[in-house]
Amino acid sequence: MTRIPRTDDVAAPTAAPPSEAVDSAAPPPRLVARDLALGYGDRLIVDGLDLTVPPGVITTVIGPNGCGKSTLLRALARLLRPRRGSVLLDGHAISSMRTRDVARVLGMLPQAPVAPEGLTVADLVARGRHPHQSWLRQWSADDEGEVAVALDRTGITELADRPVDQLSGGQRQRAWISMALAQGTDVLLLDEPTTYLDLAHSVEVLDLVDRLHAELGRTVVMVLHDLNLAIRYSDHLVVMKEGRIVRAGPPAQVITEELLREVFALDAAVIDDPVSDRPLVVPIGTRHVFGTAGGPQTRTRTTSGSTTRSSETR
Numbered sequence: 001m002t003r004i005p006r007t008d009d010v011a012a013p014t015a016a017p018p019s020e021a022v023d024s025a026a027p028p029p030r031l032v033a034r035d036l037a038l039g040y041g042d043r044l045i046v047d048g049l050d051l052t053v054p055p056g057v058i059t060t061v062i063g064p065n066g067c068g069k070s071t072l073l074r075a076l077a078r079l080l081r082p083r084r085g086s087v088l089l090d091g092h093a094i095s096s097m098r099t100r101d102v103a104r105v106l107g108m109l110p111q112a113p114v115a116p117e118g119l120t121v122a123d124l125v126a127r128g129r130h131p132h133q134s135w136l137r138q139w140s141a142d143d144e145g146e147v148a149v150a151l152d153r154t155g156i157t158e159l160a161d162r163p164v165d166q167l168s169g170g171q172r173q174r175a176w177i178s179m180a181l182a183q184g185t186d187v188l189l190l191d192e193p194t195t196y197l198d199l200a201h202s203v204e205v206l207d208l209v210d211r212l213h214a215e216l217g218r219t220v221v222m223v224l225h226d227l228n229l230a231i232r233y234s235d236h237l238v239v240m241k242e243g244r245i246v247r248a249g250p251p252a253q254v255i256t257e258e259l260l261r262e263v264f265a266l267d268a269a270v271i272d273d274p275v276s277d278r279p280l281v282v283p284i285g286t287r288h289v290f291g292t293a294g295g296p297q298t299r300t301r302t303t304s305g306s307t308t309r310s311s312e313t314r
Contacts, residue, residue: 027055030090030187030219031076031106037084038071038243044083045071046243053236058213058220060230063240064264069223070111072240073191076221077108089187103131107185109176111192111223115164121175122160125150128182150181153215154208170201177208181216190222194229202226206233227264227281231255232273239263255279 031053038046046068053059053076061069074080076087078094087094089106107128115124128150129143151157154174159167164175173193180188193209194202210233213220224230230237231251239247239254241263247254260266266283273280 028091029053030055031221032088033072033076033085034088035085036072036075036082036087038068038075038080038082040071044243046075049085049243049245051238051245051248053219053221055219056217057235058210058222058233059236059238060222060224060234061238061240062224062227062230067240068243069240070191073108073189073221073223077106077189078102079108100131103183103185105185106187106189107180107183108189109180109191109193112195113176115175117165118163119165120160121156121162121164121167121178122147122151124164124175125160125178125182128179128184131183146182146184150178153181153212154178168201169197170204173197173201173205174208177205177212181212185218187219188221190220192223192225194224194226202229209233227255227260228273231278231281232276251278255281 029052031051033049033051036046036049036051037044038049049068049072051072061072063069071080075082076094078087078097078099081095089097089102094102125147126139126143129139129146148157151160154177156171156174156178159171159175164172167175177193190209193205197205206229209220209222212218222230222234224233234251237248237251237254238245239259246263247259255270257268257270260268260270260281266281268284269282270279271282272278
């Protein structure tokens, strides 16, 4: 069984966490956040945050509710102005870039987006071409072709004439992702793309994101609540707590039982996923886990690379 690192095996992050360090020989990062302070009204949610998004991989931000995940994503997309600090897109301060220029490089799908009533799938996807329009360049055959390709890649060509509000949850998410593809951006931000979806449709949507990333080489940044889905579909994890990043790196280096307790207040075993050979989080319950019939129940638990057995009576 692959050893799961202890919390102290990975250096604690500072202003420039080792796990966030950029190899000089590696491609430059697409997105960088420096000393971000973010909030709404009088409430400060994120303070002193530094982040480097690796290029060409899927990065997922995880953390307990209210820790600032979606707030961070909004700042990366230039939808929220930082109170302090800066966001760099391809080395340029995103705050000083023209909106149209940002939209040609970076696309953002908010949590549970809603389309206007009666808007068809084809019309929704066509909106992804707006950043490429101007008074000198109107809708063209090239735009029509990009829409057709986006519909085909997401497998919803047959739904082109259907109103978006009549689609199932999974189909609706495919339509929104298709719009983002038509936008033609290299960087895609997804805020909880599996919200309101059951497990089967969640896997369907994340399979699509993973396939598009593999085929097109997009840099993807997601926010997810389901830890095991985040682990399985991500190359790079960013763990947040109380507005700060507490750990970042590959899932196998990030996910430990100690981290789950410290960040999520979750008592869980971390074992090898038999499907993906990545960490698998198994929450430790009480009555239903250990049985209801009297007598001691023996369980096996992997803790930081070692296996222990214990007996408990219920």
